Amino acid sequence: MKRLLDRTIRLGLRPPGMYSVALLTLGLCMASPALAGYHSKVVTVTAYTSAPSETSGDPDTGAWSNKLTSNTVAISPDLLARGLDDGTTVAVEGFDHDFEVRDKTADDLHNTIDIYMGKDTERAQQFGEKRLRIWWHTDD
Template sequence: MIKNLYIAIITILVFFNCKEKENDEVIYEWKTIDVTASAYNSLAYQTNSNPSITAFGDSLKPGMTCIAVSRDLLKMGLKHNTPVKIEGFDSIYLVKDKMNARWEKHIDIYMGTDVKAARDWGRREVVISYGVLKGE
């Protein structure tokens, strides 16, 4: 009897905790632009003496799917933690860093400490889509 009561309580808790709520859904309007994409690593010679800390103060760790954006893209809505889809990649990337002011319409894809992968990527023109919360 007690065992059945525990199972019933757990079932009810799981049901109500897993139920989606309309207010919790994040709805984006996706905008698309052409940019130049290069790659970078969290290595001191590519950034600064603390290569794992971004310009926004986030800590980078290899395996993260994040990008740095040129400052003109920040003004277009690609602000901190904006989701970004990059042509040729399956993952969604988050804006976690910003680039030097000299760059325009440019993203830098974070590739951890894998210098070979970053060099193999090189620099290319890509299409990106970025999510802007509806109503912003």
């Protein structure tokens, strides 16, 4: 079940809801406890770089003192309360790889994730702002 869910997320498709999962091997239509803890939400997705104008302090280090890498995302403070935290793996609609939460956005942003694009400011500007679905897992 987890492999199916992981593949669904990587393809950018909506994973099945917890209450609509059919356990086909048993021929029953019931909720699967294997999906407990999976969450999704439509958020604003933007891009950021290590340009001094976009960061405070060391431009290559995130909010939790993590080294920023090509698979880093920053989250708005309100998403911390939803279970996204330092080290959380996040799938983003339309991307074929996962990201890891390693940074936080400015306090005035809400319902937003920022994809880190190194020093490529042109690529970040071209990315612009999009409304996309994200998926993540918590231990609840």
